[in-house]
Amino acid sequence: MEKTMAKCPADFDFFSPEVIESPFEFYEVIRREAPVYHLPGTEIYMVSRWEDIRQINRDTATFSNDFQELLKGPEPSPEAAEIYASGYAQPPTLLTLDPPQHKVYRSLINKVFSAKRVEGMRDYIEQVVDELIDEFIDSGECEFVRDFATPLPVYVIADQLGVPRKDLRRIKAWSDAFASRLGGMASAEEEVENARLIVEYQNYMAGIIADRRENPQDDMISDLANNLIKPPEGERLMTVEELLSMIEQLLVAGNETTTSATTGGLLSLIQLSDQLQALLDDPAMIANAVEEILRLESPSAGLWRVVTRDVELRGVAIPKGSLLMLRYAAANRDEQVFDNPEVMDVCRHNADDHIAFGYGTHFCPGAFLGRKEMQVAYERILARMTNIRLAEGKNDLTHWPNMVLRGLKELHITFEPRAAQAAPAAMEA
Numbered sequence: 001m002e003k004t005m006a007k008c009p010a011d012f013d014f015f016s017p018e019v020i021e022s023p024f025e026f027y028e029v030i031r032r033e034a035p036v037y038h039l040p041g042t043e044i045y046m047v048s049r050w051e052d053i054r055q056i057n058r059d060t061a062t063f064s065n066d067f068q069e070l071l072k073g074p075e076p077s078p079e080a081a082e083i084y085a086s087g088y089a090q091p092p093t094l095l096t097l098d099p100p101q102h103k104v105y106r107s108l109i110n111k112v113f114s115a116k117r118v119e120g121m122r123d124y125i126e127q128v129v130d131e132l133i134d135e136f137i138d139s140g141e142c143e144f145v146r147d148f149a150t151p152l153p154v155y156v157i158a159d160q161l162g163v164p165r166k167d168l169r170r171i172k173a174w175s176d177a178f179a180s181r182l183g184g185m186a187s188a189e190e191e192v193e194n195a196r197l198i199v200e201y202q203n204y205m206a207g208i209i210a211d212r213r214e215n216p217q218d219d220m221i222s223d224l225a226n227n228l229i230k231p232p233e234g235e236r237l238m239t240v241e242e243l244l245s246m247i248e249q250l251l252v253a254g255n256e257t258t259t260s261a262t263t264g265g266l267l268s269l270i271q272l273s274d275q276l277q278a279l280l281d282d283p284a285m286i287a288n289a290v291e292e293i294l295r296l297e298s299p300s301a302g303l304w305r306v307v308t309r310d311v312e313l314r315g316v317a318i319p320k321g322s323l324l325m326l327r328y329a330a331a332n333r334d335e336q337v338f339d340n341p342e343v344m345d346v347c348r349h350n351a352d353d354h355i356a357f358g359y360g361t362h363f364c365p366g367a368f369l370g371r372k373e374m375q376v377a378y379e380r381i382l383a384r385m386t387n388i389r390l391a392e393g394k395n396d397l398t399h400w401p402n403m404v405l406r407g408l409k410e411l412h413i414t415f416e417p418r419a420a421q422a423a424p425a426a427m428e429a
């Protein structure tokens with residue numbers, strides 16, 4: 001502890017593999033010593049305190065989400081650019097727009113993702129969860145990321161969008177291509193492959209959009225394609241390009257985040273038997289446990305803002321044009337807000353004060369859905385599996401090297417199936 005106290009931000013290189021893998025000491029030091037920290041050699045200022053991030057998210061005029069160019073990643077090579085030119089244009093829609101334009105798209109997405117609609121999906125999510133568990137329950141082991149946590153949100157969003165299940169593999173490949181482009185670390189061949197997959201996504205989805213305009217169904221693409229948006233110049237349907245951009249965001253924002261939170265949470269429950277026992281004793285605590293898991297995992301570890309004018313934050317002068325990195329993962333361990341912030345406590349009274357879904361204008365519209373998927377996942381896992389352990393010798397418990405998203409690469413577990421119909425509260429861990 002004394003050693004930690006003596007450290008200063010310059011002792012850490014945020015971009016080093018070690019800090020990206022295990023950033024929590026760095027977060028503690030910057031929250032205390034430099035809550036608005038200019039990352040050396042960059043134009044990036046990292047904000048790590050909970051209250052500061054909330055404050056910044058209230059001022060969208062100064063701290064803009066207009067980072068569309070950043071999302072597209074580095075300038076494509078001529079070969080990749082040629083492939084992109086053969087596809088559809090990529091206009092900014094939700095995440096990369098500021099008010100008032102943001103609201104034009106957000107109003108529609110709020111309708112599509114309402115709490116009521118998600119509550120109505122409970123039985124359906126349970127069915128998807130049970131089908132996934134059925135696939136591996138008898139073997140007594142699984143690689144949880146591959147076998148459960150990845151397909152769960154992909155199946156749910158694809159079903160909701162109305163994409164046939166036979167095309168699910170393609171959905172995952174497209175969503176990975178968008179994430180890889182955003183990560184900016186793709187090799188020349190991967191960059192061309194990403195471009196190919198992204199244009200393939202555009203052509204495939206444009207076909208589904210055209211179909212749902214002709215034959216509307218009870219799914220999200222039909223809702224998005226056939227409801228009017230209301231920009232100041234007058235009501236109209238979205239263009240195909242706008243729809244492609246919206247659907248892309250639903251795929252990219254919802255999949256890896258839910259996968260990572262679900263996996264990280266299960267690992268913590270395996271490692272902390274008292275926390276697991278609390279949920280077995282009282283499954284009604286699972287909803288609060290999900291908030292605590294989101295607080296600690298914060299899979300959207302950081303999000304960008306572009307500074308639109310010279311501004312001063314906590315005494316740090318930030319020039320116009322700089323980038324802010326709102327470090328949600330650091331803010332969710334802010335000792336000003338959470339007692340013993342590094343410790344998991346599924347009964348924590350203010351667990352849902354976390355800002356893992358952001359705050360304000362861009363607060364995650366998929367929050368109800370992500371939470372519901374996680375809740376149902378843990379309910380059914382605890383009801384159907386017992387003696388869950390890490391598979392010996394198979395786990396290194398490392399995370400994907402990524403500045404924005406945090407998630408375990410793999411989680412190999414072993415377990416025993418519970419006897420059918422057994423109530424978890426009556427069983428031992």
Ligand code: HEM
Binds near residue numbers: 299300303361364
């Ligand atoms: C555990 C799961 C999830 C986490 C931790 C998460 C986190 C976040 C965060 C932090 C933001 C705010 C971005 C900002 O401040 O700029 C956000 C926005 C967004 N999320 Fe999520 N998300 C999750 C699940 C989902 C799901 C399931 C969907 C949809 C299927 C989704 C769709 C979106 C979209 C479209 C936005 C942009 C909203 C806007 O700009 O108005 N997310 N999410």
